[in-house]
Amino acid sequence: MTETVSGPSVPGSQAGQRPETIKAIPVRHPWRWLSAVVVLGVAADIVYTIVTAPNLDWGVVGTYLFGRLIREGILVTLELTVLAMLIGVVLGAVMAVMRLSPNPVVSWVSWLYIWFFRGTPVLVQIFFWYNLNIVLPHIGIGIPGTSLNLQAGTNQLINPFLAATLGLGLNEAAYMAEIVRAGIISVEHGQTEAAQALGMTRLQVMRRIVLPQAMRVIIPPTGNETISMLKTSSLAFVAAVPELFTRSEQISSANFAVVELAIVASIWYLAMTSILTVGQYYLERYFARGSQRELPPTPWQRFKKILFTGHAPPPSAVEAAVSLPRAH
Amino acid sequence: MSVVPMVKAEAVHKSFGRLEVLRGIDLEVAPKEVMCMIGPSGSGKSTFLRCINHLEKIDAGRLSVDGELVGYRQRGNKLYELPDSEVCRKRSEIGMVFQRFNLFPHMTALGNIMEAPLMVKREKGATAEARARKLLDRVGLSDKVDCYPNQLSGGQQQRVAIARALAMEPKLMLFDEPTSALDPELVGEVLDVMRGLAKDGMTMVVVTHEMGFAREVGDSLVFMDSGVIVETGTPRDVLANPKHERTKAFLSKVL
Numbered sequence: 264m265t266e267t268v269s270g271p272s273v274p275g276s277q278a279g280q281r282p283e284t285i286k287a288i289p290v291r292h293p294w295r296w297l298s299a300v301v302v303l304g305v306a307a308d309i310v311y312t313i314v315t316a317p318n319l320d321w322g323v324v325g326t327y328l329f330g331r332l333i334r335e336g337i338l339v340t341l342e343l344t345v346l347a348m349l350i351g352v353v354l355g356a357v358m359a360v361m362r363l364s365p366n367p368v369v370s371w372v373s374w375l376y377i378w379f380f381r382g383t384p385v386l387v388q389i390f391f392w393y394n395l396n397i398v399l400p401h402i403g404i405g406i407p408g409t410s411l412n413l414q415a416g417t418n419q420l421i422n423p424f425l426a427a428t429l430g431l432g433l434n435e436a437a438y439m440a441e442i443v444r445a446g447i448i449s450v451e452h453g454q455t456e457a458a459q460a461l462g463m464t465r466l467q468v469m470r471r472i473v474l475p476q477a478m479r480v481i482i483p484p485t486g487n488e489t490i491s492m493l494k495t496s497s498l499a500f501v502a503a504v505p506e507l508f509t510r511s512e513q514i515s516s517a518n519f520a521v522v523e524l525a526i527v528a529s530i531w532y533l534a535m536t537s538i539l540t541v542g543q544y545y546l547e548r549y550f551a552r553g554s555q556r557e558l559p560p561t562p563w564q565r566f567k568k569i570l571f572t573g574h575a576p577p578p579s580a581v582e583a584a585v586s587l588p589r590a591h
Numbered sequence: 592m593s594v595v596p597m598v599k600a601e602a603v604h605k606s607f608g609r610l611e612v613l614r615g616i617d618l619e620v621a622p623k624e625v626m627c628m629i630g631p632s633g634s635g636k637s638t639f640l641r642c643i644n645h646l647e648k649i650d651a652g653r654l655s656v657d658g659e660l661v662g663y664r665q666r667g668n669k670l671y672e673l674p675d676s677e678v679c680r681k682r683s684e685i686g687m688v689f690q691r692f693n694l695f696p697h698m699t700a701l702g703n704i705m706e707a708p709l710m711v712k713r714e715k716g717a718t719a720e721a722r723a724r725k726l727l728d729r730v731g732l733s734d735k736v737d738c739y740p741n742q743l744s745g746g747q748q749q750r751v752a753i754a755r756a757l758a759m760e761p762k763l764m765l766f767d768e769p770t771s772a773l774d775p776e777l778v779g780e781v782l783d784v785m786r787g788l789a790k791d792g793m794t795m796v797v798v799t800h801e802m803g804f805a806r807e808v809g810d811s812l813v814f815m816d817s818g819v820i821v822e823t824g825t826p827r828d829v830l831a832n833p834k835h836e837r838t839k840a841f842l843s844k845v846l
Contacts, residue, residue, distance in 0.1 A: 462759065
């Protein structure tokens with residue numbers, strides 16, 4: 264007595280026909296709506312409190328936002344960031360390769376460098392370079408026992424800007440070295456073997472095969488470091504470098520609008536980090552080529568998708584690809 | 592007739608730490624010969640293959656390719672390690688195909704094939720590209736020139752990998768289980784390419800589990816177990832009438 268129990272009927276499922284697409288009523292999420300309202304309310308209250316603070320003069324913010332001194336400060340901040348990151352990335356890559364070198368002395372020197380520059384505060388390092396002339400009035404290079412000798416006064420050689428650049432850059436190199444090393448290690452060993460089997464030298468394998476693939480792992484934290492550097496560059500304040508924060512400090516010490524000028528500086532820092540975030544996104548997209556069949560949608564494409572379907576697409580596959588091992 | 596063997600191994604030993612992986616390998620591969628190596632995993636076949644192009648250093652014995660020692664130079668009765676540049680030059684004359692393809696994922700099929708001729712042989716771009724296109728055509732992938740490896744099936748990837756090795760115009764090709772990572776239906780296309788190579792007179796050492804291929808294409812067959820060669824002969828003989836108990840036991844499981 265086996266009688267087939269017929270379940271709910273499938274509409275439009277005559278023989279050989281595709282049943283109609285499911286249109287179900289979605290589950291309601293009242294708690295999501297409630298928590299959204301609460302969070303928005305609290306946020307709005309905080310913003311309102313600050314914006315309407317009785318002694319906050321938004322006029323001052325407006326006046327100085329595009330002032331000449333501030334604009335010059337922004338330029339110096341950008342110069343500092345770019346130069347320090349350049350030193351950091353180049354020296355960091357060298358240190359990472361040295362760290363992985365089969366030569367124990369070379370590897371050990373790299374370890375020592377990272378130990379020292381990561382173990383002391385960057386503020387102290389800037390301070391050190393800025394005041395180097397106190398203990399070392401002259402710096403020179405030469406070959407002992409010959410007349411080849413170049414000397415210069417430390418003060419002429421290391422001006423405040425250079426002191427800050429060195430302090431920030433050398434410190435950054437220690438962090439970048441670890442980031443680059445992690446990237447290099449993340450590349451499958453079979454890649455190195457395949458390249459070696461073709462007759463490529465150690466350096467060629469590193470430059471042509473390993474580093475380009477390591478980039479996928481290196482880029483996201485490097486973007487972080489750049490954004491961090493943009494803000495950390497305000498420490499150049501102690502070396503009296505006229506960057507954004509120093510400028511806003513100088514202005515506020517004359518007109519006592521301390522908070523207003525801090526807001527001006529913050530607005531610019533936020534604007535610059537926002538631009539960097541977008542840049543980082545496209546850089547990651549570029550280095551993800553070859554690791555996915557299709558490139559992930561750009562934020563604009565995702566935005567359009569949310570508008571038209573009401574659902575956010577799954578998180579960018581770049582992020583997933585970075586953390587997941589590649590499936591062959 | 593004293594032809595210089597393409598590969599000559601005498602009492603080759605190799606250990607990883609305390610584990611002795613190769614315990615005295617003696618064999619010769621003549622030019623244009625196709626030698627297949629079979630045996631259970633862990634028997635040392637792949638390790639031996641990797642010793643031939645010095646991806647692994649041997650600990651004892653002598654291993655030479657085309658009459659020259661691998662990794663060393665002998666003067667009097669002393670061995671001198673070869674400098675990196677020499678090791679690279681010798682490797683560039685030996686092609687190798689890996690179980691997991693190991694294509695460079697950030698380069699297109701064409702880029703993968705052109706890389707070594709450009710970097711190692713310092714060839715001109717146009718020359719390298721022309722040869723790369725010809726090789727892709729030879730492995731039947733002329734329509735995949737601009738594809739990245741992850742846009743290709745396993746069989747297609749392995750064929751690109753073979754083309755990549757051939758681009759260096761090697762005198763010897765090493766295959767390390769080239770079809771073991773492939774879906775069964777993709778094995779044939781890779782074996783076809785290898786069959787073509789053998790017909791064109793390429794000297795090949797093939798570590799494989801494809802007994803059919805070994806029987807049909809191989810000139811000689813070596814059965815290895817726990818670091819030694821147990822039995823060797825023509826594929827037909829070894830596969831049909833294995834003399835050794837160990838060989839019989841292995842073949843009864845895989846055939």
